[in-house]
Amino acid sequence: xxxxxxxxxxxxxxxxxxxxxxxxxxxxxxxxxxxxxxxxxxxxxxxxxxxxxxxxxxxxxxxxxxxxxxxxxxxxxxxxxxxxxxxxxxxxxxxxxxxxxxxxxxxxxxxxxxxxxxxxxxxxxxxxxxxxxxxxxxxxxxxxxxxxxxxxxxxxxxxxxxxxxxxxxxxxxxxxxxxxxxxxxxxxxxxxxxxxxxxxxxxxxxxxxxxxxxxxxxxxxxxxxxxxxxxxxxxxxxxxxxxxxxxxxxxxxxxxxxxxxxxxxxxxxxxxxxxxxxxxxxxxxxxxxxxxxxxxxxxxxxxxxxxxxxxxxxxxxxxxxxxxxxxxx
Amino acid sequence: xxxxxxxxxxxxxxxxxxxxxxxxxxxxxxxxxxxxxxxxxxxxxxxxxxxxxxxxxxxxxxxxxxxxxxxxxxxxxxxxxxxxxxxxxxxxxxxxxxxxxxxxxxxxxxxxxxxxxxxxxxxxxxxxxxxxxxxxxxxxxxxxxxxxxxxxxxxxxxxxxxxxxxxxxxxxxxxxxxxxxxxxxxxxxxxxxxxxxxxxxxxxxxxxxxxxxxxxxxxxxxxxxxxxxxxxxxxxxxxxxxxxxxxxxxxxxxxxxxxxxxxxxxxxxxxxxxxxxxxxxxxxxxxxxxxxxxxxxxxxxxxxxxxxxxxxxxxxxxxxxxxxxxxxxxxxxxxxxxxxxxxxxxxxxxxxxxxxxxxxxxxxxxxxxxxxxxxxxxxxxxxxxxxxxxxxxxxxxxxxxxxxxxxxxxxxxxxxxxxxxxxxxxxxxxxxxxxxxxxxxxxxxxxxxxxxxxxxxxxxxxxxxxxxxxxxxxxxxxxxxxxxxxxxxxxxxxxxxxxxxxxxxxxxxxxxxxxxxxxxx
Numbered sequence: 001x002x003x004x005x006x007x008x009x010x011x012x013x014x015x016x017x018x019x020x021x022x023x024x025x026x027x028x029x030x031x032x033x034x035x036x037x038x039x040x041x042x043x044x045x046x047x048x049x050x051x052x053x054x055x056x057x058x059x060x061x062x063x064x065x066x067x068x069x070x071x072x073x074x075x076x077x078x079x080x081x082x083x084x085x086x087x088x089x090x091x092x093x094x095x096x097x098x099x100x101x102x103x104x105x106x107x108x109x110x111x112x113x114x115x116x117x118x119x120x121x122x123x124x125x126x127x128x129x130x131x132x133x134x135x136x137x138x139x140x141x142x143x144x145x146x147x148x149x150x151x152x153x154x155x156x157x158x159x160x161x162x163x164x165x166x167x168x169x170x171x172x173x174x175x176x177x178x179x180x181x182x183x184x185x186x187x188x189x190x191x192x193x194x195x196x197x198x199x200x201x202x203x204x205x206x207x208x209x210x211x212x213x214x215x216x217x218x219x220x221x222x223x224x225x226x227x228x229x230x231x232x233x234x235x236x237x238x239x240x241x242x243x244x245x246x247x248x249x250x251x252x253x254x255x256x257x258x259x260x261x262x263x264x265x266x267x268x269x270x271x272x273x274x275x276x277x278x279x280x281x282x283x284x285x286x287x288x289x290x291x292x293x294x295x296x297x298x299x300x301x302x303x304x305x306x307x308x309x310x311x312x313x314x315x316x317x318x319x320x321x322x323x324x325x326x327x328x329x
Numbered sequence: 330x331x332x333x334x335x336x337x338x339x340x341x342x343x344x345x346x347x348x349x350x351x352x353x354x355x356x357x358x359x360x361x362x363x364x365x366x367x368x369x370x371x372x373x374x375x376x377x378x379x380x381x382x383x384x385x386x387x388x389x390x391x392x393x394x395x396x397x398x399x400x401x402x403x404x405x406x407x408x409x410x411x412x413x414x415x416x417x418x419x420x421x422x423x424x425x426x427x428x429x430x431x432x433x434x435x436x437x438x439x440x441x442x443x444x445x446x447x448x449x450x451x452x453x454x455x456x457x458x459x460x461x462x463x464x465x466x467x468x469x470x471x472x473x474x475x476x477x478x479x480x481x482x483x484x485x486x487x488x489x490x491x492x493x494x495x496x497x498x499x500x501x502x503x504x505x506x507x508x509x510x511x512x513x514x515x516x517x518x519x520x521x522x523x524x525x526x527x528x529x530x531x532x533x534x535x536x537x538x539x540x541x542x543x544x545x546x547x548x549x550x551x552x553x554x555x556x557x558x559x560x561x562x563x564x565x566x567x568x569x570x571x572x573x574x575x576x577x578x579x580x581x582x583x584x585x586x587x588x589x590x591x592x593x594x595x596x597x598x599x600x601x602x603x604x605x606x607x608x609x610x611x612x613x614x615x616x617x618x619x620x621x622x623x624x625x626x627x628x629x630x631x632x633x634x635x636x637x638x639x640x641x642x643x644x645x646x647x648x649x650x651x652x653x654x655x656x657x658x659x660x661x662x663x664x665x666x667x668x669x670x671x672x673x674x675x676x677x678x679x680x681x682x683x684x685x686x687x688x689x690x691x692x693x694x695x696x697x698x699x700x701x702x703x704x705x706x707x708x709x710x711x712x713x714x715x716x717x718x719x720x721x722x723x724x725x726x727x728x729x730x731x732x733x734x735x736x737x738x739x740x741x742x743x744x745x746x747x748x749x750x751x752x753x754x755x756x757x758x759x760x761x762x763x764x765x766x767x768x769x770x771x772x773x774x775x776x777x778x779x780x781x782x783x784x785x786x787x788x789x790x791x792x793x794x795x796x797x798x799x800x801x802x803x804x805x806x807x808x809x810x811x812x813x814x815x816x817x818x819x820x821x822x823x824x825x826x827x828x829x830x831x832x833x834x835x836x837x838x839x840x841x842x843x844x845x846x847x848x849x850x
Contacts, residue, residue, distance in 0.1 A: 184439075184447040191429050191440050198427035201391065202441025203412030312431050312474050326391065 003154045005272070005279055010162060011232055013271030015040070017169045018224025019249025020256060020263045021176055026086075026217035027253060028180065029210045030193040031093060032321040034104025036221050037246020038111020039085045043222020044229045045115040046081025047074035048237045051138035051230075052122055062137050070141040074226060082222020085111055086215040094210040097323040108246070116239045123238075132238035139235025165227040170264055172220055177260040189213055193317030196324040206324055224249065248274075251299040257306060257314045270295045338366035340403065341496050341527035342388060342419075347397035349383055357383040361397070361553040363546055365496070370518060370528040372538040372559075375548035376571055376773040378743070381531045382424070384548065385498045389421035390414035401496075412441075417496075420489030424500040424531075426481050428473045435469040438488045452491075459490050463520050478505040478627070482514070496527045503537060505627060508801065508834035515541050533571075535564045536802065549573055572774055580781050580806045583789055585619040590652055591793035592638070592762055597647030597663075599633050599817075607633045609818040611647070615762065617654065620784060620794040622808030622825060624801060624833050630817035631797045632682060635764045638795075639679040640667045651675050654761055654791075678760035680751055682767045682797070684744075688751045691740030695721040695732065695750055698739055702758060724753035728779065744771035752780060756787060763787055766797040781807055801830050815839055 019040050026033045033039075051074040058064040089107050092098040122133050142163055149160035180186035191199040192209045200206050228245065229237055252270055256263035277283055277291035306314045344363040350356050358380045365371045375381045386392045388399060390411040399406050401417045408414050414421070428437050439452045453469045460467050465483050473481060482502060489497055499518075503511045518528055518541065532538060538545050539559060547554040547570040554570045569575050592615040599608035608630050615621050623631055636642040638649055640662060649662040653674065662670055670677060681687040689698045699717035706713065721735040728749040732742055739747055748768060755763065765784070769777040784807070788794055798804045804811055808825040813836035821836040 182447075184443070187432075187436060187440060187447070191432070194429045194431060195427070198429055198437075199441065201389075201411045201421075201423070201427045203410065203415055204441045312472070315431075318430065 001279075003157050005275070006158050006268075007161065008275050008278075009268050009272035010158075010166060011271070012274050013267035013269075014162075014166045014169050015224040015228040015232065015245050016249045016252050016270050017173060017263060017267035018227060019221045019246060020252040020267065021169070021173045021260050022217040022219070022221030022224070023250055023253045024217070024256070024258055024260050024263065025176055025189075025220065026214050027258065027317055027320055028189050028193045029213035030196060030317055030319045030322065030324070031089070031210055031214050032100045032104065033086075033089055033107075033214060033217065034101060034250065035085065035089050035107025035111065036104075036218075036250055037244070038108035038114075039082045039089075039218045040111075040221050040225035040228075040246045040249070041115040041242055042085050042111040042225070043078040043082035043219075044225030044242060045118050045237070046222070047078035047226035048122065048133065048135065048229055049118060050074040050077030051135050051235075052133065055135060055137055060137075062140075065137060065141070067141050067144075070138050074138060074230065075223070078222045078226040079219045082218045082225070083215050085222075086218025087211075089218070090211045090214040093323065094207050094214070097325060100321050100323070112240075115242075119237055119239045130238075132236050132241075135230075135235035135237070137235070139230050142230040142235075163227075163231045165223065165231055168223070169227070169267075172223075173260040173264050176220075180260070190317070193319060196319055196322075197326075200324075200326055210324075221246075221249070248295055251296055254316075255295075255299045255302050257302075258316060269298070273298065338368060340364050341367045341401070342529075343400040343403075344384070344388075345398045345400070347384065347387060347394045347399070349380075349387060349392060349394050356551055358387075358394075358548075358551045361548070361551075363553060363556070365527050365529050367495075367527045368522060368525050369543040370522050370530060370541055372542035372545045373529060373531045373548065374533065374535075374538055374545050374567060374571060376533060377745075377771050378550075378773070379548045379571075380551035381548055382500055383551075385421060385500060385529065385531060388414065388419055388496075389498060390419075391421075415492050415494070418492075418494050419496045419498070420492055420494030421498040422482070422485045422489060422500065422502060424502075424504065426485055428481060428484060430474040431472065433470050433472055434467060434476075434484045434487075437473060437484055438469075438491050440488075442492065456487060456491060459487055463490070463517050463524075465517065479507075479510045482506070486517070495525070496529070497521065498529045498531070500531045501533075502530065503532070503534065504799070507626065507837050508830050509838070511537070534800075534802075535567055538567065539564070547571055568774065576775065576778070580778070580803075581785060582807065582809075583785065585616065585788070585809055586791075588616040588618050589654070590614050591617045591654070592795075593650040593652070593659075594638070595648045595650065597634075597637060597649065598645050599630075599637055599642055600645050601633075607817050608637065608644075609816075611814070611817075611819055613812055613819065613822060615793045615795055617761070617793045618788055618791045619809040620788050620796050620807060622804040622811040623795065623797045623814065624804055624811055624837060625814040626837055627799065629814050629837075631766065631814065633817075634814070635679065635681070635766055635795065635797065638662065638762075638764060639677065640665050640670050651677075651762070676759065676761045678755035678758050678763045680748075680755050680763075680765040680768055682770070684747050684751055685740060689739050689747065692738050694736040694738055695725070695730075696735050698750065699724075699754055699757075702754060720754070720757055724750060724757070728753050728783075745773055745776035748772060748780065749776065752783060756783065760787075760792060762793045762795070764795040764797075767799060768796070769803070770799070777803075801833055804833075805830065813837055813839075 019036055023033060023036050054070060054073045085107060089103055092103045093100050123131055126133055146160050149156040188204045189209055192204060192206050196206045228242060248270060252263055252266050256266045273294040277288045342365040344361055347358055347361040349358040361384055373381045387394045390408045390413050393409055399408060406417055435449055435453050435456060438456055456469055465487060467483050502514060522528055542559050544556055544558055546556040549571060594611060594613050597608055597611050601607045625631055633642055637644055644663055650659045651662050652659055660673055685691040696718050699720045703717060704712060724730060725732060725735060730746045730749050732746060739750060752768060768780050784794055796808060805825055810822060811825045812822045813820050813833055815837055820839040
């Protein structure tokens with residue numbers, strides 16, 4: 001039961017980890033991208049479209065599908081779709097200097113609408129009875145596990161039984177943490193988010209960093225959407241099933257104090273909290289909803305504690321949400 | 330003076346017919362021609378708004394000139410970004426430091442440099458080497474946010490040197506330093522000059538120009554006036570070049586007449602929201618008919634002190650006693666709101682440092698801003714606009730406020746004119762205590778002296794004036810007594826007629842190293 005609970009927490013946490021790693025990369029460049037929920041949604045639907053087309057091209061038979069392609073096509077589609085969304089956001093905020101909050105919220109609304117439009121269209125194409133599309137074949141390729149995981153008991157189940165997207169999420173988060181803290185690129189990126197005028201005066205191409213970080217962050221976040229569909233939902237897409245995971249990913253960024261390595265642990269804690277209501281006996285429907293608020297409550301507590309401790313390193317990037325224009329006076 | 334004069338100097342930077350506009354109307358620089366040589370310190374002198382910083386920003390790649398050419402070492406250069414400037418070995422130390430607060434000194438210094446592997450340890454060793462060469466004192470691990478202004482400036486200078494710059498531009502480097510720190514900086518700059526570097530320093534302080542530089546280039550209203558050798562000039566000639574006409578730079582200080590205690594501050598302590606003590610057991614008295622100056626490094630509690638007296642700060646202990654000149658009664662102002670203080674019949678005026686934040690409403694016109702002080706007058710439900718309008722016209726005429734009219738939003742006026750409106754309004758309330766914080770910040774020389782004269786006039790009328798200033802020379806000439814505060818406590822009260830700049834400078838940093846427990850700074 002405990003093992004199952006932990007596995008479930010990890011499974012639930014991974015989309016949040018992708019989302020928040022992506023948002024951390026973005027926010028480090030000074031872009032407060034509130035479009036993450038929409039971008040993750042677009043990532044998910046792009047992956048679904050890719051795999052839908054591939055499954056159809058293979059005549060819907062498992063045998064004629066190539067495992068590598070079945071994984072790579074949705075993966076690339078998800079990355080492409082979400083990167084495009086990031087590009088729109090960057091163009092609006094970095095180039096046209098539009099208000100970041102408004103742009104982000106617009107991207108979210110747009111992304112969810114876009115996802116639902118294509119989702120609905122695909123469902124119509126399949127003529128299915130249910131308001132959903134099942135891509136179980138693709139999903140089976142995504143959820144390939146390590147062969148020896150089952151032999152190692154609880155240890156194997158907790159650490160080794162997951163699909164590759166889970167490990168990829170952790171690897172990406174660790175790589176991002178390394179790049180941010182140990183490399184010149186990371187130093188430059190942090191400088192851009194903290195004080196773009198300083199970065200500019202130091203010869204760093206601020207706009208380029210903002211674009212690249214935002215697009216890269218969006219791509220990472222988009223993978224979270226894909227992981228949700230392919231691993232968590234076993235390849236079943238239905239409109240709006242993604243829920244508020246995007247917002248939770250943004251809350252996780254604050255919870256993790258803008259540190260990707262903390263976000264790994266944080267995402268599993270969030271996953272556990274989201275799931276806790278299923279493991280507590282005798283909850284009514286209304287108390288279950290209260291339980292689902294736990295991740296946000298924890299985020300608020302973290303915010304209160306960090307603002308009381310006043311440590312500068314725990315604050316968001318100083319120019320987060322502000323546009324930069326060199327000749328402004 | 331053998332060196333530099335005999336050796337044929339090489340021009341490091343030449344500017345030819347440089348023009349820069351902001352928008353269609355504002356011309357920041359017009360046809361500027363200027364040459365700076367290697368192995369010299371060149372001062373760029375000019376009043377606020379004369380285009381000094383804009384001009385230098387074009388050399389540093391922040392702005393791009395609309396017309397004209399820049400030559401570096403005799404060759405025409407196109408500098409479109411700070412990176413281009415680095416490639417020409419030009420480095421600028423901006424007035425508002427360009428440092429990332431949460432980074433360490435070393436991280437800030439290496440920021441933006443692309444040379445091989447990212448290795449902070451090796452960079453730190455290089456930084457140490459540079460520090461030793463020129464006599465800097467620096468802790469490379471220290472985070473910027475915990476540094477003093479002078480330390481931050483050191484980081485800025487090393488940052489530029491680390492990039493191999495041999496043309497250094499410093500924008501108002503002494504504005505925030507104590508006299509001792511200034512002298513230390515000047516020695517370092519002289520070392521660099523002797524090392525063959527070209528140093529350009531932007532300033533509006535005449536005595537610094539005279540003590541430091543080899544030549545002085547003067548700008549006025551964006552135009553180049555001329556260059557003179559420092560050895561062959563003097564303060565009045567430079568002032569005339571700067572302002573365009575002869576002006577007397579004397580502040581006429583009169584002896585205080587029948588001075589009486591007007592305000593007694595007794596052991597006040599103030600704790601800010603973060604729990605840091607910003608005012609620590611402050612006690613002093615302000616007398617009628619005198620100007621009490623307050624000196625100190627920026628952020629030592631000057632602002633809080635004035636706000637506490639004005640009823641804008643909550644105090645944790647102590648009392649503020651106002652002695653009513655008519656009745657002689659003592660009244661405690663502690664924890665009273667500004668309105669309560671006024672209703673008690675205390676005539677207190679306050680010119681805060683944040684003019685458009687606390688003093689005036691930027692989007693309202695001059696008349697409405699006058700009304701802010703008088704809107705409760707009268708008994709009708711309608712506002713009385715006549716009196717404020719008359720007052721606005723009077724201030725505009727008397728103080729020579731340059732404005733299209735009394736109905737222009739205040740924020741459209743230049744800094745000096747905004748200040749005149751504010752000071753004019755506060756003086757019009759015929760106060761018995763007048764508190765002013767940095768009243769001449771950003772003002773040209775003429776306006777500055779007009780403000781000084783206004784304050785002296787008030788003093789002669791028996792007003793008790795508390796003057797927070799940053800320019801020690803002015804404090805010494807204007808005030809009767811000077812109170813120095815450091816890290817929220819009084820480190821000394823001296824007679825302005827007998828003290829020296831050095832003494833005040835020492836007092837400003839005193840609480841830091843005399844062993845007293847205090848680590849707020």
